[in-house]
Amino acid sequence: MTTPVVVMGVSGSGKSTVGRALAQRLAVDFIDADDLHPPANVAKMKAGHPLDDTDRWPWLDDVGRRLAEPGGGVVACSALKRAYRDRLRAAAPTTWFLHLSGSRELIGRRQADRTGHFMPTGLLASQFDDLEPLAADEPGLTLDVALDVGEIVSAALEALLTD
Numbered sequence: 635m636t637t638p639v640v641v642m643g644v645s646g647s648g649k650s651t652v653g654r655a656l657a658q659r660l661a662v663d664f665i666d667a668d669d670l671h672p673p674a675n676v677a678k679m680k681a682g683h684p685l686d687d688t689d690r691w692p693w694l695d696d697v698g699r700r701l702a703e704p705g706g707g708v709v710a711c712s713a714l715k716r717a718y719r720d721r722l723r724a725a726a727p728t729t730w731f732l733h734l735s736g737s738r739e740l741i742g743r744r745q746a747d748r749t750g751h752f753m754p755t756g757l758l759a760s761q762f763d764d765l766e767p768l769a770a771d772e773p774g775l776t777l778d779v780a781l782d783v784g785e786i787v788s789a790a791l792e793a794l795l796t797d
């Protein structure tokens with residue numbers, strides 16, 4: 635299983651939780667793109683300011699380099715805009731995207747309930763503003779975050795292995 639996988643979506647949609655479980659089932663490496671942000675990006679978000687394209691391009695290029703490494707792997711990365719996903723596909727053309735999609739209300743509740751994360755809940759609106767859902771011509775799958783993590787992982791595996 636060498637197809638690189640990106641689990642995408644707004645902050646709090648479950649990318650890290652689902653991505654880690656999916657990587658385990660596929661027996662591949664898991665990378666959280668949050669850990670690849672330069673310190674300035676994290677400081678900006680912590681201070682309550684959304685990232686813009688200029689902040690994200692170098693970070694996305696770093697994510698793309700990881701995706702292009704042999705052996706595939708699962709990466710949790712917001713990849714909110716089509717142009718960002720195009721950039722990742724330019725680095726790793728066979729990348730398959732799992733979009734975790736859900737209501738602002740449910741994701742906002744989950745984001746508010748978790749502890750120990752740098753992302754302020756006040757930035758969720760800007761994440762939805764930037765979000766461009768996975769388009770029909772983009773290889774991947776969109777699933778509802780209201781499903782259990784296990785159901786999401788099973789459905790993703792089925793689609794990924796038959797795609």
Ligand SMILES: Nc1ncnc2c1ncn2[C@@H]1O[C@H](COP(=O)(O)OP(=O)(O)OP(=O)(O)O)[C@@H](O)[C@H]1O
Pocket residue numbers: 643644645646647648649650651652668710744745747748751753779780781782783786
């Ligand atoms: N399908 C699910 N059902 C119930 N709870 C979930 C589900 N997916 C994630 N969660 C919970 O929602 C919260 C947010 O999940 P997680 O931190 O994985 O999101 P994220 O997209 O990686 O966020 P960020 O991008 O901000 O790091 C966590 O507390 C997690 O346990």
Ligand SMILES: O=C(O)[C@H](O)[C@@H](O)[C@H](O)[C@H](O)CO
Pocket residue numbers: 644645646668671685690711712713714753761
């Ligand atoms: O593109 C972005 O704005 C960022 O990647 C954010 O989405 C956060 O890093 C992440 O979601 C942490 O909560």
